Amino acid sequence: MGLLSSVFKKNVSTEPPKPAAAPSRSADVAAKPAETKKEVKPVADKITLGYTHLSGCTGCTVALADNYAGLLTLLDRYVDLKYMPTLADVRHVQKVDVSFVEGSVCINDKLAVEELKETREKSTIVVALGGCACYGNITRFCRGGQQNQPQHEAYLPINELIKVDVFIPGCAPTPQLIRNVAVMAYLLLKGTKEQKDLATAYLKPLMALPVQGTACGASTACFCDLMTNVIDQGLCMGCGSCASACPVNAITHEYGKPQGERDLCIKCGACYNQCPRSWFSFDVVENYEAINEAIMAALQ
Amino acid sequence: MGAELGKYKACVSARSTDKEILKHAQDGGIVTSLLGYALDTGIIDGAIVAATKDFAAKHPSLIMRDNSNWDMIEPWRPIPAVVSTKADLLAAAGTKYNISPNVSMIKEATRSFGLDKVGIVGTPCQMQAVRKLQLYPIGARDVGAAVALAVGIFCMENFPYQSILQLVEDHAAMKMESVKKMEIGKGKFWIYGKRGQVVQLPLKVTHKYEQPGCHVCLDYVANLGDISTGSVGSPDGWSTVFVRSKIGDSVWANAMAAGVFETQPIEKVKPGLELVTKLANEKITKNKNTLESRKTFGVGKALRNPYI
Numbered sequence: 001m002g003l004l005s006s007v008f009k010k011n012v013s014t015e016p017p018k019p020a021a022a023p024s025r026s027a028d029v030a031a032k033p034a035e036t037k038k039e040v041k042p043v044a045d046k047i048t049l050g051y052t053h054l055s056g057c058t059g060c061t062v063a064l065a066d067n068y069a070g071l072l073t074l075l076d077r078y079v080d081l082k083y084m085p086t087l088a089d090v091r092h093v094q095k096v097d098v099s100f101v102e103g104s105v106c107i108n109d110k111l112a113v114e115e116l117k118e119t120r121e122k123s124t125i126v127v128a129l130g131g132c133a134c135y136g137n138i139t140r141f142c143r144g145g146q147q148n149q150p151q152h153e154a155y156l157p158i159n160e161l162i163k164v165d166v167f168i169p170g171c172a173p174t175p176q177l178i179r180n181v182a183v184m185a186y187l188l189l190k191g192t193k194e195q196k197d198l199a200t201a202y203l204k205p206l207m208a209l210p211v212q213g214t215a216c217g218a219s220t221a222c223f224c225d226l227m228t229n230v231i232d233q234g235l236c237m238g239c240g241s242c243a244s245a246c247p248v249n250a251i252t253h254e255y256g257k258p259q260g261e262r263d264l265c266i267k268c269g270a271c272y273n274q275c276p277r278s279w280f281s282f283d284v285v286e287n288y289e290a291i292n293e294a295i296m297a298a299l300q
Numbered sequence: 301m302g303a304e305l306g307k308y309k310a311c312v313s314a315r316s317t318d319k320e321i322l323k324h325a326q327d328g329g330i331v332t333s334l335l336g337y338a339l340d341t342g343i344i345d346g347a348i349v350a351a352t353k354d355f356a357a358k359h360p361s362l363i364m365r366d367n368s369n370w371d372m373i374e375p376w377r378p379i380p381a382v383v384s385t386k387a388d389l390l391a392a393a394g395t396k397y398n399i400s401p402n403v404s405m406i407k408e409a410t411r412s413f414g415l416d417k418v419g420i421v422g423t424p425c426q427m428q429a430v431r432k433l434q435l436y437p438i439g440a441r442d443v444g445a446a447v448a449l450a451v452g453i454f455c456m457e458n459f460p461y462q463s464i465l466q467l468v469e470d471h472a473a474m475k476m477e478s479v480k481k482m483e484i485g486k487g488k489f490w491i492y493g494k495r496g497q498v499v500q501l502p503l504k505v506t507h508k509y510e511q512p513g514c515h516v517c518l519d520y521v522a523n524l525g526d527i528s529t530g531s532v533g534s535p536d537g538w539s540t541v542f543v544r545s546k547i548g549d550s551v552w553a554n555a556m557a558a559g560v561f562e563t564q565p566i567e568k569v570k571p572g573l574e575l576v577t578k579l580a581n582e583k584i585t586k587n588k589n590t591l592e593s594r595k596t597f598g599v600g601k602a603l604r605n606p607y608i
Contacts, residue, residue, distance in 0.1 A: 063441075174441040205436075205608055233604045237458065237513035239422070239429040240380065240401025244408070245439025256399040256460045256511070270439035276429040277513065277606040286307075288431040288524065289545050292444075 046077070047189050049182075050096040051084035052119045054112050055139055055155055056103025059172035060130040061086050064100075066175040073299045074179070078186040098185050099123035100178075101164075104132040104139040104155040113161065120162040125185065128164045128210065129178070131171035131268030133157060135214065135221035138171070138266045157219045159210045167209035169221070171247050171268035181206065183298050202291070205279045214269070221269025223250065223260030225278070231257055235277040245274035304580035306523025308542040309549050311573065312563040313534040324393040326483070327531040328539030330561070331451050332393045334527065335419050336386045337555045344448045347419035348409055350378035350400035351392035359388060364405060375476040376468075377461045380405045382413045395453075397482045398464045399511065403429045407439070410446045417448035423455040424519035424528075431524045449551055452522020454530025454540075454576075455514075456484070456583055463509035467491075472499040485531065515590045516606065520580035527552055533576040534569055540576060 053061070065071060065087065075081055083090040093099075099119045106112050120126055131137030136157045144153025158164055168181055181203070188199035215224040230236050242258045243251040250264035251271060258271070272278050284291065305311075315328030321336070322329050338344040353373050356363045362381045373379065378400030383389045402422045409415045420430060427450055434444035459467075464482075468474050472491045481492040489501040522528035526548030533540035541563075543552045555561060566573055594603035 170438045172441075174437040174439075176437045176441070176444055180435070202435075208608070229604060230606075234512040235516060235604065235606055237423075237425045237511060237517065238399035238401050238460075239426045240404025240406075241429040241433065243401060243404035244406050244443075245433075247439060251404075253401050253404065255462060256401070273436075273438045274429075274433060274440065276425060276432045277516075279608055280428065280432065280606050281608050282518075285428065285431045285435060285524065288435055291435060 045190055046080045047098060047186050048082045048094075048096040049079045050082050050094055050099040050119070050123060051087070052093060052099055052101045052115055053085045054101060054103035054105050054116060054133070054158070055109075056130060056132050058086065058102075060100075060102040060133075063130075063172045063175050064178050067179050070175075070179055070299045074182055078298075079182060093118045093122055095122045097123070097189055098125045098127060100127050100129040100168075101133045101158050102129050104136050104157050105161055106152045107154045107156055107161075108144075108152045109149070116158055116161055124189075125165045126158075126162065127166040127168060127181065127185075128158050129168050130173045131169060131221070131266070131270070133164075134159075134167045134169045134209070135219055135267055135269045137221075137268045140220060140267050159219055164210040166203060166206045168206065169209070169269040169273045170245075171266065171270060179299070180295055183295050198291075201281065201283050205281060208279070209273070220267055221272060222267040223258075223262055223265045223271060225269065225272035226258060226260065226275060229272065230275055230277050236275075237277065239276065241274045241276060242271035245270040304577060304584055305521055305542070305573075306519070306528075306544065308544045310543040310552070311566045312541050312543075313538045313566050313569045314529075314541045314561045314563040315538045317559055317562055321390065321393070322537070324390055326393075326395040326481075328529075328534065328537060328561075329393070330529040330539045330541055331421050331453065332389060333560050334451060334551070334555060335421065335449070336389055337558060337560045338419055338449050338551060339384065339386055339389065341554070341558075342417075343551055343554075344415075344417045344419035346382050346384040346409060346413060346415040346417075347389065347421065347449075348380055348382055348402050348405045349389065349392045349421055350396055350402060351381035351383075352376065352378060352396065355379070355381060355388075355391050358391070362388065364408075374461070376464060376479060376482070382409050382415070384413075384415075394481070395483070397484070398459045398461045402426055403433075406430070406433070406447070407441075407443050410443055416446060418443075418446050419449040419451070420447060421451045421453065422522075423453055423458060424522040424524070425455075425514075425517055427452040427522050427524040427528075428519065449547060450524075450526050452525025452528035454521050454528065454532055455517075456520065456579065457510040457514035457517075459506075459509055460511050463511070466509055467501060467506060471501055471505055474499060515587055516594075518584050518587055518607075520583045521576065532579060533566065533572055533574075538564070538569070540566065540573075 081088050082094040082096045085091045105116050128134045132139050139155040142155050184199040184202045187195040214221050215228040238256040248264050250261040251258045316333035321332050335347045356379050363379045378396040380402045409418045433440040437444050478493050480494045483490040489506045491499045526545040529539045529541045597603045
C-alpha cells in the first residue's frame, strides 16, 4: 500500500542522523569531538504539545508515561513537549499545535476554567484525554464537600465549555491509543498529502465523538450508549468487546447481549467506543496490519 | 465486487492429520489443530475458545468468572474459556452455532490468566472487534500486541442461544442434551442425535431466528483473521483455509512443515472457491440492502449505520 510505505519511508528519513562517532571509535572522534555533542534533533519538524491537567487523577498522565521508550522516541522525533505539570519544567499553558487535556473542569474553580479557555485559545487541536475530559466519567458523581475546597462540587467534561477536536476515551486511556493518536497528529500536521489522508481517516471517528453527543445527553457517556445506540438499534452481535473493555467489570451477557450493572458504571464510555458496532471504519481497520507496522516503525 | 474474500496470501483445502482431532471436529479440524500446534510450539501460550457445559463443569477455573453465567450453563450454550493445554483445547472443539462472546475474555486472558501470547478464535465480527481494539485500544491496555494468533471462522449469520433452543426443541423435537452435532450445509440445518437420529430443517425455517445484529455484517470469510477457515468450498471432512496476514503466513508455513495438515489445491476441489465467492457476495449484497433499508426505516427517520 503506497500510503503506508510512504509513512514508513518518511520515518526512516526523519530519523536523526547518528552521530558519526557513535558506532566506530576511529581517529575521527579525536579530530572532531564537537560532532558527537551536536544537537541532531530535527526540531523544526516536530509538532508542539501541551498538557493541561484539570480534575483528573493523573492516571492519564501515567498512561502517557507508560509508553516507556516509545514516549522518549515520540519526544525525540515527533513531539516537543512545551508544557506539562508533571513531566515538564514549564507548567503554564503555552501556544502549541496540540493540547492534551486531562480531567474534567470544575466550574467552581476560576483558575481551572481560565486554564481551559486559555488552552483552547492557544492550541490548534485540543484533545480530551481520558474519560473525565471526554464525558465527565467518575467526576459526574461528585457532590463537593472535599477538604480543602469543599465548595468545588460541579464538574463538566471539557467539551461543555470549549470546542474539542479529538476524544481519547477510556479510564485510563491506554498508552497505545495515546501513542497512536500522537503519531497520527504528527502525520496530520507535518506529513505529506498521503500521510494526512491516512491520519484523517484514522482520527475521523475520534474527531466525530465530541460532536455526536451521547445517549443520556449533556455528553454523559455510560452503558446507556451501548443500550440505545447499539443494542436497541439492532446492531449488537454479542462479540463481547464491551465486557472486556469495561474497567469496573460492570458488563455481563444475558441472552448473548451485554447487560450493564448501571450502579457500577462509572460513565467512562469505554464500552461504547470499543464496540465494533458503535463506529467502525473499513478504510482504517482493513489495513490494520500495515498501520500497526507503520506506527511501530515510527517508534523504532 | 472483487473484495468479498478479503486479502489473502494463499487459499487451500485442508484437514488435520490428527485422527483424534478429526473425531471431535466439525469439518477438517483446522481451528483445533492450528491452535494445538501453536500451543505446542509456543506461538501462543493460551487460547480463547468457545467451550460448553461439560467443559465448564470439569474446568470451572477456565471459564468466565461471572455469576450471571452460572445459571446459564446449559447444553450447547457456548462459554468463552481460556485453554492452555491441548487436552483442554480438544475438549472444547466443534461448532456451537450460537453466540460465544469470546472477545469478552481477551483482556482477562492477559490479566488473571497471565497470557503473553493469546490465541483467539471467532467469527468475522469478532475478528473486526479484535482489530479495532488493536488500532483503537480504548479499554484494552497492552492487549493488542498480545494477540499472537487470531483464527477467523466463516459465518453467514449466527443465532442467539434461545433460537437454537427453539429450533432443536420445537422444530426438530429433540432434547438439547441428546444432540451430538449441529451443522449447516447443503442449504439445510442438520441436527444429529446421540442415538443416530438426524433431523434436517430447511434454512427457510431458521432464517427468522437469526440474530438481528448479523444482518448488517459485511464479512463472510473473516477477512481480518490471521487465518480464516470454514467448510464451504471444500469436500466433506475438509475445510477451506485462507492464509491472510504475515503472522498467519508464518504460522501456517510452520504448521505445514510440521505435518499438522494435509492439503489439496483449492482449484482442484469441488465445489471450490466459486461457491465461497457466491455465498460471500450473497451475504454482502443482502446485508448492504439491509443497511440501505435502515436509512428509510421510519418516516423520514433512519436507523443507525455503524460504518463510517
